[in-house]
Every structure is written in C-alpha cells, then in structure tokens.
Amino acid sequence: MSQVRVRFAPSPTGTFHIGSARTALFNWLYARHTGGTFVLRVEDTDHERNTDEALEVLLSGMRWLGLDWDEGPEVGGDFGPYFQSQRGELYKEYIQKLFVAGRAYEKDGAVFFKLEGERYTEYDEYHKAEIEKVRTEPQEIDDAIRGKVVRAEERDFVIVRSNGEPVFHLVNVVDDITMGITHVIRGEDHLSNTTKHCELFKAFGAPLPHFAHIPMILNSSGPGKMSKRGDGVHVEDYEKRHFLPHGLVNFLALLGWNAKDDQELFSLDELVEKFDLSGIQKGNARFDEKKLAHINTEQIRRLPMDSFREMAIPVLQEAGVATEDGSYIDAVLKLCQEKTRSMAELPDFVAYFFDDAFIFDPKAGERLFKKGEPLERLKEVQAALAAVETWDVDSLNKAFTDLAASQGQEKPFAWFPVTRYSVSGTSGGPDLIPMLEVMGRDLVLSRMEAFPARYQA
Ligand code: GLU
Numbered sequence: 319m320s321q322v323r324v325r326f327a328p329s330p331t332g333t334f335h336i337g338s339a340r341t342a343l344f345n346w347l348y349a350r351h352t353g354g355t356f357v358l359r360v361e362d363t364d365h366e367r368n369t370d371e372a373l374e375v376l377l378s379g380m381r382w383l384g385l386d387w388d389e390g391p392e393v394g395g396d397f398g399p400y401f402q403s404q405r406g407e408l409y410k411e412y413i414q415k416l417f418v419a420g421r422a423y424e425k426d427g428a429v430f431f432k433l434e435g436e437r438y439t440e441y442d443e444y445h446k447a448e449i450e451k452v453r454t455e456p457q458e459i460d461d462a463i464r465g466k467v468v469r470a471e472e473r474d475f476v477i478v479r480s481n482g483e484p485v486f487h488l489v490n491v492v493d494d495i496t497m498g499i500t501h502v503i504r505g506e507d508h509l510s511n512t513t514k515h516c517e518l519f520k521a522f523g524a525p526l527p528h529f530a531h532i533p534m535i536l537n538s539s540g541p542g543k544m545s546k547r548g549d550g551v552h553v554e555d556y557e558k559r560h561f562l563p564h565g566l567v568n569f570l571a572l573l574g575w576n577a578k579d580d581q582e583l584f585s586l587d588e589l590v591e592k593f594d595l596s597g598i599q600k601g602n603a604r605f606d607e608k609k610l611a612h613i614n615t616e617q618i619r620r621l622p623m624d625s626f627r628e629m630a631i632p633v634l635q636e637a638g639v640a641t642e643d644g645s646y647i648d649a650v651l652k653l654c655q656e657k658t659r660s661m662a663e664l665p666d667f668v669a670y671f672f673d674d675a676f677i678f679d680p681k682a683g684e685r686l687f688k689k690g691e692p693l694e695r696l697k698e699v700q701a702a703l704a705a706v707e708t709w710d711v712d713s714l715n716k717a718f719t720d721l722a723a724s725q726g727q728e729k730p731f732a733w734f735p736v737t738r739y740s741v742s743g744t745s746g747g748p749d750l751i752p753m754l755e756v757m758g759r760d761l762v763l764s765r766m767e768a769f770p771a772r773y774q775a
Pocket residue numbers: 326327328329361490502503504505508
C-alpha cells in the first residue's frame with residue numbers, strides 16, 4: 319500500500335447527485351491507481367437531512383457503481399468513527415487547542431477563528447457598516463488542477479455557531495488531519511473555502527494535504543451548472559433506468575478527465591491504470607446525455623455473455639417478457655446483445671421472440687407493401703423454408719440462395735424484408751438468418767402462415 323489516503327466526504331441529502339458520484343469516482347480511481355486508501359467519511363452534521371434513509375441512498379449508489387471503500391461505514395477502520403455526528407468530542411478537543419494557542423475567541427455566543435496580522439477597520443458596502451479586517455499572509459495553494467492559487471482571508475470566521483454546532487470548515491479540516499488525508503480531491507465549488515482550510519491546517523500545526531479541485535459540470539445544453547434536481551441528475555435514476563453501472567462509471571470518468579488522447583471506452587482496469595490527477599482538465603465539463611447513452615450501449619456490447627445475461631434476465635422478468643425456457647432465452651440474448659441500445663430497451667427489443675401477439679410497425683409495413691409483391695415473395699420463402707431439413711444457419715442460407723437462383727438472382731435480399739416483418743413485425747433487429755435459426759422452424763413457419771390474415775386484420 320502506498321501512503322496515499324483520499325476521502326469522499328458527502329453530506330447525505332436523500333439523493334446521490336451525479337456530480338458527487340464523479341467526485342467519489344475520481345477519489346476512488348486515484349486510490350486504486352496509487353495503491354492508496356479510499357476513505358468514506360459521512361459529513362452528517364445537518365441532523366434534519368441526514369437520516370438513515372438518506373445514508374442508505376448514498377451507500378447503495380456507491381455499491382451499485384462498484385466504488386468500494388477501504389474505511390468508513392460498515393467496514394470500519396483505524397481512524398473512525400467515520401460519521402461526523404459521532405466525532406463531537408474530537409472537535410471540542412481541537413477547538414480547545416485553538417483557544418490555548420490564542421487562535422480562537424468567543425463573541426455573541428459563537429466561536430471565531432482568529433487570523434494573524436495587522437487589524438484595521440474599513441467601511442463595507444455589503445454590510446453597510448465599519449468592519450474589522452486583518453492583513454494576513456496570503457495562503458498559497460498548489461492545486462494539482464488549478465495550479466498556484468494565492469488568496470488571503472481578511473476576516474475572522476465562525477468555527478462554532480451560537481447553537482454549539484461546529485461549522486463545516488472546522489470539522490472538515492479536523493477530520494482531514496486526524497484521518498491522515500494526503501490528497502483532497504473535491505469539486506471546484508470548494509476552492510473558495512480552501513484559504514480558510516489552509517489557515518486552520520497551519521493553526522493546528524498540521525501539514526497541508528495536496529489539493530485537487532475538479533471542474534464543474536455544466537448542463538447538457540446552455541451555459542448553466544448542472545441542475546440539482548430533475549430527471550437524470552441522480553445516480554438512482556440511472557439504476558432505475560437499467561443503465562450499466564460501468565457505462566455510467568466510464569462516462570463519469572470522462573467528465574473532466576481524459577487519458578491525454580481521445581479514447582472514450584475504458585474497462586475498469588484501464589481506468590485504474592490510466593487515471594491520474596494530471597489528466598484532469600481545468601475547464602468545465604459538459605454533461606452530454608447522448609455521449610452517456612452511446613458509452614452505455616458500447617459497454618453493453620463489451621460485456622461477457624454471462625454478465626449480460628445476469629443483468630438482462632431480471633429486466634426481462636420485470637417487464638413480463640421472459641419465459642421458462644432457459645436455453646431459448648440464452649440464444650435470444652446472445653443474438654441481441656450486439657444490437658440492443660440499452661437494457662431498458664431490451665424487453666421491447668426481444669418481445670416478439672416470446673410473444674406471438676407482437677405489434678406490426680405500421681411504417682415498416684407501409685414501406686414493405688409499397689414495392690413488389692411481398693405476399694408472393696412470402697409464399698416462396700415459406701415453401702423454401704418448409705423444405706429445409708436441418709434447421710440451422712447453413713441450411714437456411716442455402717434455402718434462400720437457392721430460391722434467389724431459381725429466379726435468376728444472385729442474392730436473396732429481395733426476400734428478406736417480408737420474411738423479417740412477418741415473423742417480428744419490425745424492419746430492424748438482429749441478423750435475419752441467425753434470428754430465424756434461434757426462433758426455430760415451428761415459430762417461423764406458423765408466423766409466416768398467419769401473416770397475411772393478421773396483417774390485414
Ligand atoms: N461535505 C462536503 C461536500 O459534500 C465535503 C467537501 C470536501 O470534500 O471537502 O461538499
């Protein structure tokens with residue numbers, strides 16, 4: 319194990335935002351890439367929002383994405399407890415340290431962190447009052463992504479509210495110190511907090527961690543930051559829509575990171591191998607739903623057959639499509655893995671393999687009947703296929719080629735559309751001949767026989 323210790327420090331709110339998931343992923347990838355430790359720390363100081371259910375949404379989202387944590391809830395670790403709500407004594411101890419060092423004072427019931435430097439007062443437009451400011455030494459942050467960021471705090475800030483609750487800045491820094499965090503990888507929205515955090519690290523005599531502030535995520539279209547609510551902004555939405563977890567992981571990895579080339583599809587091992595902070599861009603990342611759909615489709619195609627099957631069966635069952643016949647389902651899935659665009663689409667995509675009452679796509683039917691004599695051709699195919707002895711791809715191919723040859727044609731393509739349409743009701747789908755093989759003689763011939771009457775009805 320390397321010395322790297324990173325953490326994902328969410329505040330459970332009841333949903334698992336895509337942006338948070340990306341932060342979790344970047345930390346996880348960095349830990350796995352460096353052989354370091356990935357800590358999950360729950361920043362649950364907001365008691366009203368931080369319910370057990372809210373925590374469960376987060377943990378189950380992490381599990382679904384495959385982001386396992388080395389220390390944290392459920393797994394424990396040497397630096398626990400991993401819930402801020404259980405670390406109150408520690409925070410008191412650290413606040414006491416600041417008092418002892420003369421770096422904290424009480425005012426109006428709240429506790430303030432005391433900056434070091436020359437004090438002066440200045441009229442402040444915003445507060446419409448004379449306020450006290452401090453000329454401090456600027457803090458220099460050597461951010462792995464933003465580069466050198468130099469900023470100075472100029473006012474003492476609250477570290478314990480008048481109701482006794484320690485504030486985010488304090489608990490976040492105390493935890494990073496006591497948990498031995500070496501790299502703070504988080505959203506750029508926290509960059510402005512980092513000056514305060516550096517002040518605190520130094521006041522506690524602790525070394526600064528490395529900082530890496532990752533770019534914001536913009537909406538699919540338009541200039542705005544990705545919204546907080548709505549369709550498709552939470553990890554749970556993608557789980558419900560049967561996205562491949564690795565499809566989402568692959569997509570999230572590319573929200574602000576690249577492997578310094580234009581590779582888009584990565585296995586998890588490749589991501590772990592190639593991920594580094596130096597590949598994270600400064601500019602904002604755009605949430606492109608089309609790209610997500612594309613990556614998801616491609617990752618479905620790359621799944622080993624067994625994994626595809628494992629995911630597909632419950633989806634088909636839930637949609638009421640799957641049948642009892644295990645080997646038939648397997649053959650259908652094998653045929654369709656290459657062709658389906660998503661798991662959500664799969665039940666509709668394969669429905670006609672299982673149910674004779676499939677619907678004929680009217681547009682495809684119209685196109686078919688516009689040219690030639692489809693019913694004539696269908697009769698010819700029916701006769702040719704009825705004569706096939708061994709129902710397999712080779713014999714079926716031969717039956718079609720012979721039929722074409724008997725009418726002076728080199729290729730049998732003219733007979734394909736009506737064949738497909740009569741047995742499936744669509745003009746798309748898997749390759750025709752293997753599809754006929756999988757469907758089997760009885761199903762194919764009976765559907766062809768029933769077609770003229772059914773289609774006209
Ligand atoms: N709880 C903070 C958040 O969810 C953590 C910030 C950090 O990573 O330091 O934004």
